[in-house]
Amino acid sequence: MQIILGVIFHFIGGFASGSFYIPFRKVKVWAWESYWIIGG
Template sequence: MDFFRIDLSFWLQLQFSARVALRLPAAPRSLRERTFLVPNPILGVFLHWLGGLASGSFYVPYRRVKHWAWETYWLVGGFFSWIIAPWLLALLLTRDLFAVLRE
């Protein structure tokens, strides 16, 4: 995946919307060795599409709970979306989640 990285070997260069480039002196070695992601418009469009799909299908599982008050299914959906799903995904996608959180 090296094609997503930009080499910042000597100068840090920041581009502004007015197309003015600001050149900063060489950064400390630890900062120079870092790599930055290149913008990927296709990935951005896909993630927006995925977010729209998730937002549009938010109420699909609630067809069986029509008699619940709206506060109840918002609470259940929020609990799942903000507490259960992030921890589940983090546990599945990270080798040692608690070591990462300790850092």
């Protein structure tokens, strides 16, 4: 049961981190700290 729960949490985390990247073409004029915080 714990293995299945771990796999599910990893899937959710991977989906969330892959879904919320900002388009870096539009933030080239930002300071690197700003898009590092937003992208993280």
